[in-house]
Amino acid sequence: xxxxxxxxxxxxxxVLVVGACFVLLCPRFLAWPLTMLVLAGTVGxxxxxxxxxxxxxxxxMFERSSExxxxxxxxCVLTVLILRYARGHPVSPDRLQSNEFYTLAVxxxxxxxxxxxxxxxxxxxxxxxxxxxxxxxMIAMVRDDGRAGEVALKYFVLxxxxxxxxxxGMSLMYAVTGTLHIGELASxxxxxxxxxxxxxxxxxxxxxxxxxxxxxxxxxxxxxVYDGASLPAVTYLSAAPKIAGLLLLLRLFSDxxxxxxxxxxxxxxxxxxxxxxxxxxxxxxxxxxxxMLAYSAIAHxxxxxxxxxxxxxxxxxxxxFYTFVYALMAAGSFGMLLLLNSRVAxxxxxxxxxxxxxxxxxxxxxxxxxxxxAGVPLTAGFYAKLxxxxxxxxxxxxxxxxxxxxxxxVGAYYYLRIVWYMYFEEADRPAExxxxxxxxxxVSANALxxxxxxxxxxxxxxxxxxxxxVFVGGQ
Amino acid sequence: MLSLTHFxxxxxxxxxxxxxxxxxxxxxxxxxxxxxELILLAVNTNLIAASxxxxxxxxxxxxxxxxxxxxxxxxxxxxxxVVVFRSRETIDAEDLSEVRG
Numbered sequence: 398x399x400x401x402x403x404x405x406x407x408x409x410x411x412v413l414v415v416g417a418c419f420v421l422l423c424p425r426f427l428a429w430p431l432t433m434l435v436l437a438g439t440v441g442x443x444x445x446x447x448x449x450x451x452x453x454x455x456x457x458m459f460e461r462s463s464e465x466x467x468x469x470x471x472x473c474v475l476t477v478l479i480l481r482y483a484r485g486h487p488v489s490p491d492r493l494q495s496n497e498f499y500t501l502a503v504x505x506x507x508x509x510x511x512x513x514x515x516x517x518x519x520x521x522x523x524x525x526x527x528x529x530x531x532x533x534x535m536i537a538m539v540r541d542d543g544r545a546g547e548v549a550l551k552y553f554v555l556x557x558x559x560x561x562x563x564x565x566g567m568s569l570m571y572a573v574t575g576t577l578h579i580g581e582l583a584s585x586x587x588x589x590x591x592x593x594x595x596x597x598x599x600x601x602x603x604x605x606x607x608x609x610x611x612x613x614x615x616x617x618x619x620x621x622v623y624d625g626a627s628l629p630a631v632t633y634l635s636a637a638p639k640i641a642g643l644l645l646l647l648r649l650f651s652d653x654x655x656x657x658x659x660x661x662x663x664x665x666x667x668x669x670x671x672x673x674x675x676x677x678x679x680x681x682x683x684x685x686x687x688x689m690l691a692y693s694a695i696a697h698x699x700x701x702x703x704x705x706x707x708x709x710x711x712x713x714x715x716x717x718f719y720t721f722v723y724a725l726m727a728a729g730s731f732g733m734l735l736l737l738n739s740r741v742a743x744x745x746x747x748x749x750x751x752x753x754x755x756x757x758x759x760x761x762x763x764x765x766x767x768x769x770x771a772g773v774p775l776t777a778g779f780y781a782k783l784x785x786x787x788x789x790x791x792x793x794x795x796x797x798x799x800x801x802x803x804x805x806x807v808g809a810y811y812y813l814r815i816v817w818y819m820y821f822e823e824a825d826r827p828a829e830x831x832x833x834x835x836x837x838x839x840v841s842a843n844a845l846x847x848x849x850x851x852x853x854x855x856x857x858x859x860x861x862x863x864x865x866x867v868f869v870g871g872q
Numbered sequence: 873m874l875s876l877t878h879f880x881x882x883x884x885x886x887x888x889x890x891x892x893x894x895x896x897x898x899x900x901x902x903x904x905x906x907x908x909e910l911i912l913l914a915v916n917t918n919l920i921a922a923s924x925x926x927x928x929x930x931x932x933x934x935x936x937x938x939x940x941x942x943x944x945x946x947x948x949x950x951x952x953x954v955v956v957f958r959s960r961e962t963i964d965a966e967d968l969s970e971v972r973g
Contacts, residue, residue, distance in 0.1 A: 518934070519930075519933070519934050519937055522934075522937070522938075522941075523937065523941070526941045526944075526945070530941075530944055530945060530948055533948050533949075533952065534948060534951070534952075537951070537952045537955050540955055540958065540959070541959065542959070543956075543959035543960050546952065546955045546956040546958075546959055546960070547956060547960070549952045549955070549956075550901065550952050550953065550956050553948065553949050553952050554894065554904050554908065554949075557908045557945055557949070558891070558894055558908065558911070560945075561887075561890070561891075561908065561911035561912060561915065564912070564915040564938065565887055565911070565914065565915050565918070567915075568883075568915045568918035568919045568922065568931075569880075569918065571918075571919060571922050571923075571930075571931055571934075572876065572880060572918060572921075572922035572926075575922075575926045575928055576928075576930070577930045577931070577934060594880075
């Protein structure tokens with residue numbers, strides 16, 4: 398393939414990188430429109446340059462396949478949504494609505510895009526670090542808030558430790574197989590005898606990724622970061638990077654380490670059950686909505702690990718669908734939280750009391766979001782959980798499916814408590830959500846999409862299936 | 873004669889010291905950053921030794937990327953430590969526990 402053709406196929410990444418630099422340097426009043434333009438341009442570039450067959454670029458280090466383009470478009474759309482939600486936030490608007498914040502958001506997308514196409518361990522690591530190095534300053538940016546600095550330090554240390562684990566695992570793999578290319582790694586591993594160094598490398602890589610995704614027992618940073626960081630930063634952190642995390646897992650384990658599947662599926666199941674147990678049980682005890690959402694994020698990560706732990710193509714496609722739905726739910730929930738917090742702080746679960754009396758429309762949207770998180774029918778969350786459980790049962794692991802269902806029922810309690818508060822309790826003080834009509838419209842659209850996905854699940858499922866197929870067995 | 877195993881034992885020891893440094897050290901944020909650097913250096917030792925014994929340059933190229941990222945990472949880490957010090961006037965890791973998990 399000629400250089401010009403490769404450049405055309407890399408156009409989305411090029412638009413993002415060049416755009417991010419312009420966003421950093423442009424005058425302040427242009428930062429917001431330019432960011433939107435860059436992200437819209439990226440979506441345009443993805444659609445315009447979609448190749449028919451998967452293409453290996455940059456001497457095989459980067460793969461461009463149109464099957465996972467819908468996840469890349471979702472990353473851009475979520476970033477737009479989240480930045481728009483954050484526009485009305487009163488805390489430190491001089492920092493959180495500045496060139497720097499938008500630049501970091503766009504560079505985060507660059508990292509996620511690199512992860513999505515990485516065919517080589519170097520590309521994968523670079524993508525991961527570009528994403529992580531954008532997230533650390535995003536959290537630390539609110540300089541006058543001591544809590545933000547503290548959790549930024551915590552997140553930084555554990556995030557860097559996780560990268561260290563992942564890298565050490567990669568270096569052990571390299572020492573045994575002699576290749577850093579993920580496809581070659583997969584074929585080498587099929588010929589090699591299993592040995593201890595390989596096993597150790599695999600365990601380190603999984604531990605590093607579990608840290609990054611916040612699966613129990615590596616979750617301890619996650620509730621603190623969700624609680625202490627600024628709401629716009631948490632919103633960004635909670636949605637799009639989850640998709641990148643899933644792509645990392647698929648690329649490394651389902652693609653690169655498929656030959657070791659017997660070992661890593663067991664470990665993933667352990668992580669999944671622990672995450673479901675801890676996330677759902679501890680979330681019940683929380684009084685702050687952000688901490689509750691943090692533990693719920695741990696439980697949802699558990700579900701993704703459960704799907705991947707099935708070790709089948711069906712499990713992989715259900716993991717893609719689950720993450721797709723979860724990213725939308727997380728963005729919607731935090732978008733709603735930003736709306737409710739845009740004039741007075743309303744971060745306690747108690748603050749939802751009586752929301753139906755004062756703002757019935759918003760109450761319906763919160764209802765949809767919470768039902769979807771809990772997995773109640775008529776919302777996308779139901780299908781997402783159903784397909785994961787189907788995949789787990791198909792793989793012959795029905796005891797795990799039973800455990801997951803039981804813990805999901807336990808988990809439904811804390812989501813439904815919010816709904817109960819909204820509809821059946823009197824407000825202690827009147828809710829004062831923001832009146833930004835565009836924000837209300839976007840949050841509503843975000844929530845209603847979840848109902849739409851329930852009504853017409855087929856196209857989304859097919860896209861997830863195609864996306865998962867990209868990763869099977871190193872092709 | 874030194875074999876690849878010797879180098880991997882060395883890097884394993886470096887890695888263990890780095891990880892222990894992160895978990896055992898509860899006093900000083902700068903020591904945390906040093907421990908993190910040590911972990912990345914262990915990785916580099918591994919990569920370069922493997923690259924030499926396998927006669928394959930990719931590992932050394934990876935080590936260069938790791939070095940570059942480590943520099944960027946530590947720059948951000950130090951910046952965060954400065955932010956914390958400004959608002960708290962301490963970087964003692966034990967005093968930084970307002971947000972509890």
